[in-house]
Every structure is written in C-alpha cells, then in structure tokens.
Amino acid sequence: MNAIASRIADFLKVHLPFSNLTFDELTQIATNIRVINLEKDQSLFQINDKLHDSFYVVASGVINLSIVSDAEETLLNKCVEGEIFGLRPFFAKNNYMMTAKAREESIIYAIPIETFKPFVAQNTEVLNFLLESFASTNYSSNDSNGKLISDTVIFSNSKSETQYFQSLTYNKFPLTTAITSIIKETAQLMTENNSDFVLVTDKNYPIGIVTDSDMRSKIATARFPMTLTIDKIMSSPVIAVTENVSLAEAQLLLLQYSVSHLCVTVDGTDKSEVKGIITEHDLIIAQASNPGVLIKEIKRSQEPKDLRKVRLKLAELIQTSLDKNIPLSHVMNVAGEINTAILKRAVEIATIELGSAPARFAWFSIGSQGRKEQLLLTDQDSFLIFEDVAEANYRDVKDYFIKLSKKIVSILEQVGYAPCSYGYNASNMFWCKSLTDWIKQYDTWMNTPGENSDNISGIFFDYELVIGESKIEEAISNLVMKNTQKNGLFFDYLGNDALRKPAPLSFFKKFNLEDEGIYKDKFDLKNRAIMPLVDAARLFTLSNHIKGINNTYLRFKQLAISNPANSEVFLACAEAFLVLNKIRTVEGLKNDNDGQYITIENLSKVDKEKLKNALNPMKELEDLIKDSFQLTQFS
Structure with a gap:
C-alpha cells in the first residue's frame, strides 16, 4: 500500500x-488525490475561474472563501482542517462564484470528481451529504467533525442558484407503450412522435423505459431481433420520483443510477401511476431558467x-426555498433583487401616468427593503431626492x-406593501426634498444628534x-462617510x-414576553432579537467607514474581515441573524402576517x-x- x-x-x-466509506474505499480515493501546498495569500481558484476537475479538503491551515464587490472583499x-469546499463542479457548469485563498500556509487535498463519483452513486449517506451541503451555508456533524462549506452563495450580480432547489417542469404526457409491444412497432412509434424514449407501462404503472441509446446498442447492432417484445430490451425498473x-x-439521482430519465409518479415509486417524465434535457432547461423570469x-x-401577481409568486418561491432548506442568505438575495425590481417598475408606471419629471431625481428604499432583507409583505419605507433647482421653481x-411619490406609494400599497406606520415614505413632504x-x-442628524424633535x-x-x-446617491454617501470621521457624538447617539x-x-434565561396589549404573552422577535443585530451592524459598519454594504448579514461578514480581533463575535451575529429571520419568515408565512410576534409555545423544541x-x-x-x-x- 502506498504510504x-x-x-x-x-x-x-x-x-x-468520508467517514461513511470503508478504509479500502478511502485508500482507492487517496491514491488519486493530489497534494497542493499554498503559500499565505495564494489563491486556489478565483471568481470566474473555470471549474476544476476536483473538489478540495483542507489538510492543514485555513482557507478563506470570499467575494469582491465594489473593491470590497467580503468574507x-x-x-479549517477537515473541511471541504469547491463542490461546484458536482452541480454546475458555470465558473466559480468566489475566491478560495490561503489565510496562512496551507496543505490542500484535491480529490478528482471522476474518482469520487462512483462512491457518491453507491453510498446514500455520501449522496445526501453532498446534496445537503450544496443546499446549506455549512454543515457540521454533531461532534464538529467534517464541516462542509458551500460555495453556492449568490450575490446581486450573480446567477441565482435557488433554481437548483426549485421543483422541475416535466413532460406530463410522455410517450408510452404496452409491455406486449413489438420492438419494430415501438421504434416506428418513437420515430413518428419524434421522441428519444418510450415509457413501458402496465395499467399506467411504469414497468420500464426504452431510449434511443437502447435502440442503437441493442437493435442496430443486431444483438436482438426486431420481432421480440419490448420488454426484452427495456431498462427496468425505472427510477421514480415525486x-x-x-x-x-x-441531478444526483441521474448520477447515482447512471440513467438519463426519471419517471414522475403519484407517490414517487414505481408502484403508483405515471404522472410524467424528467429528462436530462429538462435539467438543462431548468438550469437556464431562474428567478430572472x-x-x-x-x-x-x-x-x-x-x-401583485409577481409578488405572490415571490412568496411561493420563498416558501418553496425554505421547504428545500436553501440558505436564507440565498433566499434573501433573490427576494431583494425581485423586490427592488418591483419598486423600480412602480416608479416607472407612476412616472408614465403623471408625465415626465421636471428635474432629475433618485428614489431610495430604506429599512428592510433598503437592506434587501424583506422576505414577508411588511411595510414600505422610502425617500426621494430631486436635484437642486432655481428657487422660483422649487x-x-x-x-x-410629492404627487409622484403618492402615486408610487399607492401602487406599492396595491401590490401588498403597506405604507410605513411612522410616515417614513417619500409621499411625506419631510422625506421628499432637494439634494x-x-x-x-444628514448634516443635522450626524453632527447635532438629539438637539431637536x-x-x-x-x-x-x-x-x-x-x-x-x-x-x-454618491453625493449622500460621500457626505455620510465624511461625517463619520472623528464623530464621537454621532456614534454615542447611535450606540x-x-x-x-x-x-x-x-x-433566568427565560423569553421576555409582552405583558399587555393585543400581543400579550407573545415574543417580539423583531424588536427584541432582530433589530439589535440590525442596529449594531449599522453602527459598526459606519464607524469602520465601510461603504456600499447595507445587508445586515453581509455587514457582519465584512466586519469579521475588518476587525479580526472580534471576528468570532461578528460571524456568530451573522449566523444568528439568519436563524432569527428564518424563524420569523416561517412563522409569518404560516400565519399570514409579518412574523413580528410569535407564540413561543407553538415552536418545536428544536x-x-x-x-x-x-x-x-x-x-x-x-x-x-x-x-x-x-x-x-x-x-
């Protein structure tokens, strides 16, 4: 044995x-592994690099996975040791979406995909591990061995991978034939219907499948005469799914069973009636489609x-994504882009109705919409800035x-976004004014906070x-950054x-519940749990002069880079923010509300x-x- x-x-x-494999299997894999030595700050792959033929395990050292957006690196x-990354080649054809760089001198094991595939196909535990890992931000066993980091995180300029966990569109009227059919007749049937497969059924139960490949390898080579019945050359049993x-x-089922078709049945087994067929081509089409639709x-x-119809579809997409256990950071990202597109179109529709604007302007969303964290149909918050004009025209x-803003707010209210109860809308004259x-x-807020009502x-x-x-926007952002310099009073107020x-x-570590009012005995998830994280992330981001990152999760991730001494706290807060928002979203969707107040007793023990x-x-x-x-x- 190779030492x-x-x-x-x-x-x-x-x-x-790997703990799910035998030592002999691991040895077979190990003989094909390449050992890679990385110097500090050396990259293994970068954003947009072509996919490698391997995935990776950290043997020693630390690998940072990050993206760069607007010249800012986000961790x-x-x-660390034992953790796996770079799984993208298992699932996708497009390039890497992040950079893998050594934080210190590191040793990496490169495991060829082709070497590992047979063990995926033969071992359900390994198969499930890869599937779950692709669907989650990270995975840890109970004893913390074998944490697996996903490299499927998406950002606003990236192709959405939420698609990988959406239900597939499939052929609901597949070509079928009886088990007693003659091969020659079946071949003619496939030709007449321009189909590269035929499903063999008995009383609409799937018995087997015959493909073009079967015809070429078994009939064209004269291995079987064309006068035999179709069951002699069909592949059986079919692989059935719900x-x-x-x-x-x-994708993983096709890999596991080395087939090109999956049969959709009533209960997902070959013991129930056929509902349709999924082909490799359907998977290709599905990969080309995403929430961009x-x-x-x-x-x-x-x-x-x-x-409003689109917003309802977004709610369905969010629900499905949660059911499929897609990382909330992915879901939030996709929802943020779609919400922003809805807001933009609302402005456009209102402008068409009212007529061309007399000056250039900018419409801003703020709050959860501005942070791209709005998953439920909560309220709308906005302000409008128009360019400076002559005093006579002001x-x-x-x-x-103001009229335009009222139209926009009305349109968004019809979509389902209620106006802000605190009046933080551009339709309010206080939040619609010149640059x-x-x-x-902003100067008043930041330089003399608390001095007026x-x-x-x-x-x-x-x-x-x-x-x-x-x-x-640039003018406001530059002003904010300027006013954060040596401004202890401002941070005293925010802090x-x-x-x-x-x-x-x-x-005594008991949940503090509301003790009066209509929400008596409920837990205020928003104000007691989520908003402290939102406020803290904003506070530290501004004090660290970090520009262009509004999302709370990404703010904490960036703070972990900017403040290595406190990185553990910031990373823990980032994960906590996702957990809290997932609970709120699940509860909100279930109860058809904003998920702010929850009944603790109704939560599962987990x-x-x-x-x-x-x-x-x-x-x-x-x-x-x-x-x-x-x-x-x-x-």
Missing part, C-alpha cells in the same frame, strides 16, 4: 462524508395588479414629486438606490440607540433551542458596543 495514500486515508476517515467563510423533486436532487414579468407589468418641482435640503438633513432614524442609513441619478432595545431574555442559541451572541455584542464607544451623553 502517502494510507496517511491520507487515515486523515479522511474521521471527517464527513463568506473560513475552512413531482416536487428539485433540480439538485434530480420574475424580473422579466415585472418589466412587462403595466398595472399594480400585474406587480415649489412647483416639489409639488410634482441641498437632504445634505442639511426631528430625531435621527437609523433606517435612513440603510438606503438603496432603486431608480434615478446615481450621482445623487445608545442600539442598546435601548428591550432584552430578549430574562436574568426551533426553541435554535431561537435561544441565536440570542447568545447578544451579550457579547452589547459588551463590544460599550467597549468600542464612549456612551455617555445619550445614556
């Missing part, structure tokens, strides 16, 4: 998914009701934009340009504001534990805020 291969097999056997995860099988599941529908929309120009007025507004609202620092002049949220747990664990980083985060900022004046 090196033996040592590698010894290493692999204690890590998932997605760190892979109609909600996902693209990723279908909804974006196209949005662009074609002419009325609010058209946009009133008329502002009147136009100079907005510069004065118009107190700052943090959500105005979570803005996203929906449509309009990018130079207007204290972040700490004012009601505590989620009591001294979800209660997840919720409590997600609250654990809160104390460390609170201490970090107190240590990082001199919170005195507004305490």
Whole structure:
C-alpha cells in the first residue's frame, strides 16, 4: 500500500462524508488525490475561474472563501482542517462564484470528481451529504467533525442558484407503450412522435423505459431481433420520483443510477401511476431558467395588479426555498433583487401616468427593503431626492414629486406593501426634498444628534438606490462617510440607540414576553432579537467607514474581515441573524402576517433551542458596543 495514500486515508476517515466509506474505499480515493501546498495569500481558484476537475479538503491551515464587490472583499467563510469546499463542479457548469485563498500556509487535498463519483452513486449517506451541503451555508456533524462549506452563495450580480432547489417542469404526457409491444412497432412509434424514449407501462404503472441509446446498442447492432417484445430490451425498473423533486436532487439521482430519465409518479415509486417524465434535457432547461423570469414579468407589468401577481409568486418561491432548506442568505438575495425590481417598475408606471419629471431625481428604499432583507409583505419605507433647482421653481418641482411619490406609494400599497406606520415614505413632504435640503438633513442628524424633535432614524442609513441619478446617491454617501470621521457624538447617539432595545431574555434565561396589549404573552422577535443585530451592524459598519454594504448579514461578514480581533463575535451575529429571520419568515408565512410576534409555545423544541442559541451572541455584542464607544451623553 502506498504510504502517502494510507496517511491520507487515515486523515479522511474521521471527517464527513468520508467517514461513511470503508478504509479500502478511502485508500482507492487517496491514491488519486493530489497534494497542493499554498503559500499565505495564494489563491486556489478565483471568481470566474473555470471549474476544476476536483473538489478540495483542507489538510492543514485555513482557507478563506470570499467575494469582491465594489473593491470590497467580503468574507463568506473560513475552512479549517477537515473541511471541504469547491463542490461546484458536482452541480454546475458555470465558473466559480468566489475566491478560495490561503489565510496562512496551507496543505490542500484535491480529490478528482471522476474518482469520487462512483462512491457518491453507491453510498446514500455520501449522496445526501453532498446534496445537503450544496443546499446549506455549512454543515457540521454533531461532534464538529467534517464541516462542509458551500460555495453556492449568490450575490446581486450573480446567477441565482435557488433554481437548483426549485421543483422541475416535466413532460406530463410522455410517450408510452404496452409491455406486449413489438420492438419494430415501438421504434416506428418513437420515430413518428419524434421522441428519444418510450415509457413501458402496465395499467399506467411504469414497468420500464426504452431510449434511443437502447435502440442503437441493442437493435442496430443486431444483438436482438426486431420481432421480440419490448420488454426484452427495456431498462427496468425505472427510477421514480415525486413531482416536487428539485433540480439538485434530480441531478444526483441521474448520477447515482447512471440513467438519463426519471419517471414522475403519484407517490414517487414505481408502484403508483405515471404522472410524467424528467429528462436530462429538462435539467438543462431548468438550469437556464431562474428567478430572472420574475424580473422579466415585472418589466412587462403595466398595472399594480400585474406587480401583485409577481409578488405572490415571490412568496411561493420563498416558501418553496425554505421547504428545500436553501440558505436564507440565498433566499434573501433573490427576494431583494425581485423586490427592488418591483419598486423600480412602480416608479416607472407612476412616472408614465403623471408625465415626465421636471428635474432629475433618485428614489431610495430604506429599512428592510433598503437592506434587501424583506422576505414577508411588511411595510414600505422610502425617500426621494430631486436635484437642486432655481428657487422660483422649487415649489412647483416639489409639488410634482410629492404627487409622484403618492402615486408610487399607492401602487406599492396595491401590490401588498403597506405604507410605513411612522410616515417614513417619500409621499411625506419631510422625506421628499432637494439634494441641498437632504445634505442639511444628514448634516443635522450626524453632527447635532438629539438637539431637536426631528430625531435621527437609523433606517435612513440603510438606503438603496432603486431608480434615478446615481450621482445623487454618491453625493449622500460621500457626505455620510465624511461625517463619520472623528464623530464621537454621532456614534454615542447611535450606540445608545442600539442598546435601548428591550432584552430578549430574562436574568433566568427565560423569553421576555409582552405583558399587555393585543400581543400579550407573545415574543417580539423583531424588536427584541432582530433589530439589535440590525442596529449594531449599522453602527459598526459606519464607524469602520465601510461603504456600499447595507445587508445586515453581509455587514457582519465584512466586519469579521475588518476587525479580526472580534471576528468570532461578528460571524456568530451573522449566523444568528439568519436563524432569527428564518424563524420569523416561517412563522409569518404560516400565519399570514409579518412574523413580528410569535407564540413561543407553538415552536418545536428544536426551533426553541435554535431561537435561544441565536440570542447568545447578544451579550457579547452589547459588551463590544460599550467597549468600542464612549456612551455617555445619550445614556
């Protein structure tokens, strides 16, 4: 036995998914493994690199997985000893979507895909591990061995991979024939129907399948005479699935059984009636389609009701994604892009109705929409900035934009987004004004916070340009960055504001429930759990002069890079934010509400534990805020 291969097999056997294989199997794999030595800061692959023929295991050292957007590097995860990454070649044909770079000197094992495929096909545990891993941000066994990091994270400019977990469209009227059919007649039937397969059935139960490949390899070579019945050359049994099988599941089933067709049946077995057939071509078509289809529908929309239909489809997509256990960061990203497209189209429709704008302007979404975190049909928050105009024209120009904003808010209300209960909408004259007025507004908020009744609202620092002049956004962003320099008073205000949220747990680690009102005995998931994370992420992002990242999850990820000393706290907060929002989204969809108030008793034991664990980083985060900022004046 090769001594090196033996040592590698010894290493692999204690890590998932390799612990599901025998030592002999691991040795076979190990003999084909390449050992790669990476220097500090050396990349194994980068964004848009062509896919490698291998996936990777960290033998020693640390590998950072990251993306670069607008010159900012965002850390997605760190892979340490025993962790697997670079699984993309198993599932996708397009290039890498992230960079894998050594944080320190590292040794990597490269496992050829072709070498590993047979073990995927033969071992259900390995198969499931790969499938689950592709569908989740990370996977850990109970003893923390074998954490697997997904490299399928998507961002706004990337092709959505939520598609891999959506149910497939399939042929509901497949060509069928009886088991008593003659081969020659079946061949003629396939030719007449221009079909490359025929499903063999008995009382509409699937018995077998015959493909063009069977005809070529068994009939054209004269191995079987054409006068025999079709059962002599059919492949049997068929591989049956339910109609909600996902693209990723279908891909792995084709790989596992080395087939090119899956039979859709009533209960997913060959003991029930046929509902259709999924072919390799269907998988190719499915990979070419994604939530971009909804974006196209949005662009074609002419009325609010058209946009409402798309928003309802988005709700279905979110529900399906959660059912398929797709990482919430993916779901949030896709939903954010679709929500923004709806907002943009609403502005366009309103502008068409009202007539051309008298000046250039920019429409901004703020709050959860501005952070691209809106998964449920919660309210709309917005503001509008128009370019500076001559004083004589100011009133008329502002009147136009107030009317325009009211139309936009009305359209979005018809779509399902209620106006903000606090009045944070561009239809409010306070939040629809010229660039100079907005510069004065931000200057006042940031340089003299708390001095007047118009107190700052943090959500105005979570803005996203929906449509309009990018130079207007740039002017505001530059002003905000300038005003964060040596501005202790501003961060004193924001820091204290972040700490004012009601505590989620009591001294005895019990959930603090509402003690009066219509939500009595319910837990305020938004204000007690989610908003403290949102506020803290905003606070630290601004104080670290990080520009262009609004999403709370990505803010914490970026903060982990910018502040290595506190990276563990920030990464824990990033994960907690996803857990809390998933619970809120699931509860909101189930109860057809915004998911803010939940009944703890209705949660499963597992979800209660997840919720409590997600609250654990809160104390460390609170201490970090107190240590990082001199919170005195507004305490």
